[in-house]
Amino acid sequence: METVLAILCGILMAASVYLMLSRNLVKFLFGLMLNTSAANLLVFNSGGLTRGNPPFIAADGTPAYANMANSVPQALILTAIVISFALLACALVMAYRAYQDLGTVDTDCMRIAEPVAEHEGPPCRKGKVIA
């Protein structure tokens, strides 16, 4: 089961990198979402997957099951999901604001902070969306 999830994780990561290399800010954000999912899956997978053996120990300290589930990744993944959710929400709002203010989602055309001469930059016009 770990192997299957590891492969899935790899596929997600590869897809996310492909999307993040796009000049289109929206595609980049989708890539970021996939990347957080892949990272969260990796957290989930890192402690090993155990079915039906809850992480309880008896009162005398002996484990109730020989092959006990690991509960730490569950705690980690919860934290990671919450943090990545917050940051993604932030990034989404940011991207929308950028579209409103700068009139484009093509990152090559966002040259206000680092202006270039007209003939050096890419041909950009307002509202143009690169497919």
Next chain:
Amino acid sequence: MNNLLVMPIVIPFSAAVLGMMFNKYKMARRGISLAGSLALLVVSTLIMLTVQRQGIFALQMGLWKAPFGITFVADHLTAIMVMLTSIIGLIGVVYSFADIDEARESFGYYSLLQVLVGGVCGAFLAGDLFNLYVWFELILISSFSLLILGGEKAQIDGAIKYIAINLVATLMFLCGIVLLYGITGTLNMADLHLKVKDVANTGLLTGIGVLFIMAFGIKSAVFPLYFWLPASYHTPPVIVSAIFSGLLTKVGIYAFMRVFTLIFTQDVAYTHNMLLIIAGFTMVSGVLGAAAHNEIRKILLFHIISQIGYLLMGVALFSPLAMVGSVYFLGHIIIVKTNLLLIGGIIKRNAATLELKLVGGYYKSAPILAIMFFVSAFSLAGFPPLSGFWAKFVLIKSSLIQGSFGIAATALAVGLMTAYSMTKIWGEAFWKPNPQEDDCSKQALSNQERYLMYGPVIGLTIMTVVMGIWAQPFLEMSNYAAQELFNPANYVKAVLGVMP
């Protein structure tokens, strides 16, 4: 006594919350922020004294024994860094009184600043990797908010690039952490130091180490991962740039120092050599970028990158002496770089621009400012007897002892190039007659603003002079920090309670 360690988090966060509650009243939000920063300075001094008296000490949250709970640890390096953070925080607050406009203030500028300071302190104190990750995220979100506060178009543009690349960095960091957890089954750094020795497949560990290099590399803006820094740092008010340059990239360097002495030391020939090459390229590309620009703030921002190269060089040489240089360099660069940007802020207030061809004549119109700039700039370039000289001296000496002549030559050449950039600013902004002579008087500072802006600058300049002329105690403190990093037994004992 160990509960002291939680105070660098509690104080800034309380100040942030209280500041938000009394945000309506101008004096209240300013007063709360100032009180918080002063309290943090007192606490960081206490932590420093405690570390010097009784050595490394740790706090286990809720008495969960390490390695199961969250641990805060203070050794010399942490104490130095928390101290510097509190100094920069205090100076930032005082300078902001004069530099930040009413609109930004009323949107909670001081609260965000306090959250940033608290997050940075947390990153320095964290004793386990996942906790470090959480602090990194907190620093990211608070710095991001400070970056866009004001909502100018350039700020939005810069912030997009800043948050995009830094989010990828934290995700890489997270992946590295959980892969390490998958192999060793622990997240506590002291415990990891013991557990990684038992890992049979060291190649796997080295691979994870490279993931960490990528993550921290983006955070600390090393070659070739630094492009987000010159794209975003010059957009907010100057004081925000100054605070960022003092605190943010240095957290990445701190993480390098901690992780690459405590955990990833299996294949030093590979990882640390890679770091050394990165360090060399970082120095050169940063200083060349600075040479290409003609705006004071952009020149100084590229110098952040080139100085990161020096800091990384000390980590990469992997010897106690080099680490002494690196720790001392951290203190030096935080103070000097922040100071130079603050001086830039005063010029910007006066001339409304930082373009070199539009400013000038400050040697005549503001001689005190000129002296402050002169001292700081030559400290940055590494002229004796200022602090930059000793920092570079120790680093280059250790590289020569270890036979790394290439990096020594690079460091010396980059020092010369730094002097070139500084003389460029000096010649244009200070010596050249003012090209917009009649505008100058219009934007003269009020008396109150003058005190608030000159006070921090003079304070920081005195610090760099003291660190240079009276270098011995500071170098000794750096030496303690380096010895602790290279003999982690005491660190492990303080955290886990047993000798390894």
